[in-house]
Amino acid sequence: MVEVSYYPGCSLHGMAAEYDESLRAVCASLGVGLAELPDWNCCGASSAHFLDDELAVQLSARNMLIAEGEGRDLLIPCAACFQRLKHADKALRAQPGRWTTADYSGRTPIYHVNEFFRRPELLKLLRRQVARPLAGLAGVPYYGCLSQRPPKVTDAPRPENPTAMDDLMRAIGMEVRVWTSKTDCCGGSLAVARSDLVRKLSGDLFEAAAEAGAECIVTDCPMCQANLDTRQAQIEAQQQRHYGLPVFYVTELMALALGDGRAGRWWKKHFVDPRPLLERKGLS
Amino acid sequence: MNDASAIRPDTAFLAAVEARGGTGVSRCYQCRKCSNGCPLCFAMDLMPNQVMRAVQLGLEEEVLSSKTIWVCSACQTCTTRCPNDIDIAHLMDALRQFSRRQGLAPAEPGVLKFHEAFLDSIRRHGRVFELAMIARYKLAARDLLGDAGLAWEMLKRGKLKFLPRDVRGKDEIRRMCDKPGAR
Secondary structure, eight states, X not given: OEEEEEOOHHHHTTXXXXXXXXXXXXXXXXXXXXXEOTTXXXXXHHHXXXXXXXXXXXXXXXXXXXXHHHTSOEEEOSHHHHHHHHHHHHHHHHOHHHHOSSOOOOOOOEEEHHHHHTSHHHHHHHHHHOSSOOTTOEEEEEOOSTTTSSHHHHOOSOTTSOOHHHHHHHHTTOEEOOOSOTTOOOOTTHHHHOHHHHHHHHHHHHHHXXXXXXXXXXXXXXXXXXXXHHTHHHHHHHHTOOOOXXXXXXXXXXXXXXXXXXXXXXXXXXXXXXXXHHHHTTOO | OOOGXXXXXXXXXXXXXXXXXXXXXXXXXXXXXXHHHOTTGGGOSSOHHHHHHHHHHTOHHHHHTOSHHHHOOOOOHHHHHOTTOOOHHHHHHHHHHHHHHTTOOOSSHHHHHHHXXXXXXXXHHSSOOHHHHXXXXXXXXXXXXXTHHHHHHHHHTTOSOSSOXXXXXXXXXXXXXXXXXXX
């Protein structure tokens, strides 16, 4: 059994609770132990670096120092948290004395969800343990921005065309549709103050997903999921167009394929109800 | 119409911006890759490449009063693709912080109020308490009805928690937030 440190971040304790629950379910099935980082704090997300560079590093650095003390690999499911903690890790390594009086070796590997489960041993295990392949379910993998960019911070191997989530989707039997919007921006934190901009960007994503023949969108970012799921009805009304595209966390579908009985509980949290699609595919 | 020669280049602003984290701006040679890939160009008054040029020329007021610096979503596409390795998205951070330190009215007040509400929540709890953060933003921006239906739908689905889960090291977080010169 592998054990990793787990940084859920604020979203997974709030709006993205189903991401947290499904990730825990997947880890339990695959024998990955999650040790929640003790007393973690908010990474600062985009707000801290928008308004205060120093604070942005300090908030995330506190978490990295805790993680270093724990001495395990660090798994971060939220794309924004992942990017901010990677950023702090690099700032701490470049100028440790500026940020802390403690020693910082910088030897904590930091993983976002897809690259973590794509590691050969876990991918093999995932394939072997699929109890219910999601055959015939066609989706587009949507990575968004912050697990990938900027690559100098994220160390993403293919920031313009990532493939880790594609691999996970195939491993659970899904049909991966080709599209060119994998890493386009959904509007992120503008959702609250300028939701009109998010409606435009997310609307373009629905159009592209529909054109690719997708029946659902699969993501690994709580901000993307919230924008695409909660605003889809508004966008449909505005554009006089019906998309009806459920927006899944990749871990929800992994848990479903692994035969986890709890999967049904998460669908009720979705704005675009995925149950009709899953029933049609014989997966409910 | 203004005579183009009326612009007297002044490198003081460029130097100040580069010293504050907007490094490498002087390397920009206007290839416009940043603007071509920017997903939010349609909502900007200055294109990202124009921001670069304006900083080089010292057009401080034009840059700091632009919508551009506030509608940038920090998606990092420009930074990723810049052939001169300029961290353009981080330049936008530096410009927002300049504008704020000078007490200028932002061209997009709602965006600033949202980020202030977010940081306020971190300061209070060490983590973001979504329900109170959104309420605080709505009060500050006087936008109580916008998305009210959406908030109700989230509550029905149990997506918004009613109680914060504070960090034990809250005092430490508060000291970070309240350090001199932070605001």
